[in-house]
Amino acid sequence: MLEISGLVSGYGRISILHGIDLRVEKGELVALVGVNGAGKTTLMKTIAGLIRSTAGRIAFEGLEIAGEGAERAVAAGIALVPEGRMVFPRMTVWENLMLGGVHPRARPYREATLERIFDLFPRLAERRDQKAATMSGGEQQMLVIGRGLMAQPKLLILDEPSLGLSPLLVQETYGALRKLNADGLTILLAEQNVKLSLAVSNRGYVIENGKIVLTGASSDLAHDPATRKAYLGRL
Amino acid sequence: MSGEVLLQATVQGLQMGAIYALIALSMTLIFSVGGLLNFAHGDFMALAMYGALALYQSFALDAYAAAPLLFFGFFLLGFLMFRRLVQPVLAAGVLAGAQLTLGLVFVQENFLLMVFGGDYLSVPTVLSNKNLVIPPLTMPWPLLVGSLLAVVLAAILYVVLMRTDFGRQVRAITQNSDAAALMGIRIDRIQAIAFGIGIGLLGLTGAIIVAQFTLTPAMGLDFTLIALIVMVIGGLGSFAGSMIAGAIIGVSESLGSLLYGGTVGAMIPYAILVLVLLFRPHGLMGEH
Numbered sequence: 001m002l003e004i005s006g007l008v009s010g011y012g013r014i015s016i017l018h019g020i021d022l023r024v025e026k027g028e029l030v031a032l033v034g035v036n037g038a039g040k041t042t043l044m045k046t047i048a049g050l051i052r053s054t055a056g057r058i059a060f061e062g063l064e065i066a067g068e069g070a071e072r073a074v075a076a077g078i079a080l081v082p083e084g085r086m087v088f089p090r091m092t093v094w095e096n097l098m099l100g101g102v103h104p105r106a107r108p109y110r111e112a113t114l115e116r117i118f119d120l121f122p123r124l125a126e127r128r129d130q131k132a133a134t135m136s137g138g139e140q141q142m143l144v145i146g147r148g149l150m151a152q153p154k155l156l157i158l159d160e161p162s163l164g165l166s167p168l169l170v171q172e173t174y175g176a177l178r179k180l181n182a183d184g185l186t187i188l189l190a191e192q193n194v195k196l197s198l199a200v201s202n203r204g205y206v207i208e209n210g211k212i213v214l215t216g217a218s219s220d221l222a223h224d225p226a227t228r229k230a231y232l233g234r235l
Numbered sequence: 236m237s238g239e240v241l242l243q244a245t246v247q248g249l250q251m252g253a254i255y256a257l258i259a260l261s262m263t264l265i266f267s268v269g270g271l272l273n274f275a276h277g278d279f280m281a282l283a284m285y286g287a288l289a290l291y292q293s294f295a296l297d298a299y300a301a302a303p304l305l306f307f308g309f310f311l312l313g314f315l316m317f318r319r320l321v322q323p324v325l326a327a328g329v330l331a332g333a334q335l336t337l338g339l340v341f342v343q344e345n346f347l348l349m350v351f352g353g354d355y356l357s358v359p360t361v362l363s364n365k366n367l368v369i370p371p372l373t374m375p376w377p378l379l380v381g382s383l384l385a386v387v388l389a390a391i392l393y394v395v396l397m398r399t400d401f402g403r404q405v406r407a408i409t410q411n412s413d414a415a416a417l418m419g420i421r422i423d424r425i426q427a428i429a430f431g432i433g434i435g436l437l438g439l440t441g442a443i444i445v446a447q448f449t450l451t452p453a454m455g456l457d458f459t460l461i462a463l464i465v466m467v468i469g470g471l472g473s474f475a476g477s478m479i480a481g482a483i484i485g486v487s488e489s490l491g492s493l494l495y496g497g498t499v500g501a502m503i504p505y506a507i508l509v510l511v512l513l514f515r516p517h518g519l520m521g522e523h
Contacts, residue, residue: 050416074419086414088407099407102400103419151419 001026001186002047002078002155007056007066009046016042018210019056024155024188029181031201031218032190033227039210040190041083044159047188048080049073060155074103077154081147081161083190085140089133093124096132096143100150109152117146120176138169145176156180157188162196174200198222239371244493245486246372250382252485254444256478257385257436258458259465260392263472265433267409268426269325271332275339277458279434283309283441284450285347288358298360298445299380305438313434317427340455347452360446377446384443388436393474405429409472464504468511470521479519483507 002024010016016039024030034040045051047058049070058066060076073080079100088096097117101110118125121142127135132143141161148156158177162170170193178200181187191197198204198218206214206227214226221227258280265273273279283305287298296304325332357363362376396402404425407415416422448454465484469476484504492500511519 048417050413070416071419071421074417080417082414082417086411086417088410088414090410091403091406095403098400099403099415099418099420102404105419107400147418 003059005057009053029187029201031197031204033194034207038207079148079151079153081144081158083159085144087132093127100147106152155186159190162193244489248486248489250378252482253382253385255465256481258462259477261433261436262462268429270329274336278343278455279437280441281455283438284445287442287445298442302442305442306435309438310431310435314431317430344452356450358445363446381444464508470518473520476520
């Protein structure tokens with residue numbers, strides 16, 4: 001579904017990613033793990049079209065989308081749930097969700113998708129008319145996941161969804177992701193929380209200094225001495 | 236001084252206030268899309284008033300009938316101006332944008348001076364020099380109609396911004412443009428349309444109040460300053476705030492002129508601005 005090869009990207013003249021190869025098949029839940037500053041967010045933003053790549057390819061369902069901008073990515077069926085949540089603070093939960101599905105590709109299905117999201121996160125239904133800025137971090141995280149789903153994505157990309165959440169809320173968020181994946185949604189997940197993300201995913205990639213250094217089945221990665229030494233040992 | 240005169244001045248002030256509020260709202264709309272403070276705001280309205288004059292002189296078209304025409308003409312002007320002029324300049328920074336609009340002040344004023352000359356002009360309309368008398372009030376029809384239309388237009392603008400997908404997209408860009416891009420919103424296009432609506436509203440406003448004013452090429456600056464004051468007093472981006480601030484400024488200006496003469500009356504809005512900023516730096520209804 002998603003095929004990235006030799007991707008080089010960064011900010012201005014400074015490259016952060018130095019030739020990334022990564023693949024996500026339909027129906028998979030793939031984890032991208034690495035420490036802070038390894039290039040996870042840059043990679044996510046480049047796939048979503050917020051950052052223009054300087055070399056390499058991003059093919060989505062055979063369509064080349066590298067350097068085409070965020071609108072094209074959404075049109076192709078990619079939704080990014082960004083790091084740091086980025087809600088529209090002075091708008092209500094409902095307005096935030098409506099904006100998630102404002103693209104012509106998603107607009108006809110908004111009402112039906114909204115029902116599904118309220119089923120998945122009943123808390124959002126309760127807070128429907130509340131301003132996003134006044135909600136807790138956990139609720140905002142649910143909101144941005146819901147907002148991403150409103151775009152009717154074929155591939156949902158999440159950047160650090162567990163960041164700043166209590167263990168209980170992390171469990172809840174990951175439960176929702178597992179459920180979405182079981183229902184057929186393809187998910188690419190970037191996380192610092194290696195243990196958790198490798199536990200829920202099929203396959204994983206380890207990114208270090210803008211390069212993929214390890215890849216394989218998540219269960220293998222979780223037991224790989226190199227991963228354990230570099231990441232799990234610290235947990 | 237009789238109560239009737241005070242009442243008369245208060246009503247007139249409220250009517251002017253509604254018009255001020257509408258001008259301030261279009262200024263807010265333009266400010267919200269790219270952070271551009273449009274110092275040529277009043278000049279666009281002056282341009283529209285002269286446009287109404289030209290349409291009257293050439294085609295005997297009444298200003299009220301010309302209003303929709305001026306709206307679309309100015310919408311197009313604003314849309315193209317954003318694409319060709321404002322957007323490239325704003326890329327160099329907000330300060331460059333402010334300099335651009337300052338430059339437009341001189342371009343427009345001198346253009347009007349060249350084409351229409353510096354004399355005082357007026358545009359005859361179906362409502363000119365007619366009054367509605369409801370004792371003890373005597374209200375000029377042009378001001379009454381202009382203010383009522385201003386309230387209606389402000390209400391329409393409110394509904395468009397708060398209740399439609401287009402309005403939500405405009406607000407999304409203002410609140411977090413990166414997140415808006417992630418929604419697949421075409422930021423450039425929405426901004427250009429919003430800018431077009433802002434300038435289009437000035438075309439419309441100019442047409443519906445032209446019967447109330449005497450035209451001179453330099454008249455725009457006063458409106459720009461009043462709009463800035465109303466926008467700031469009301470609290471940036473607050474509709475209710477702008478309406479209230481418009482009323483406060485309109486009434487205080489009108490009563491001030493009546494009680495203390497025109498010179499002092501014209502100073503009052505600035506005095507109120509200073510006072511409001513001292514005690515409520517974010518304006519009456521502004522969000523922090």
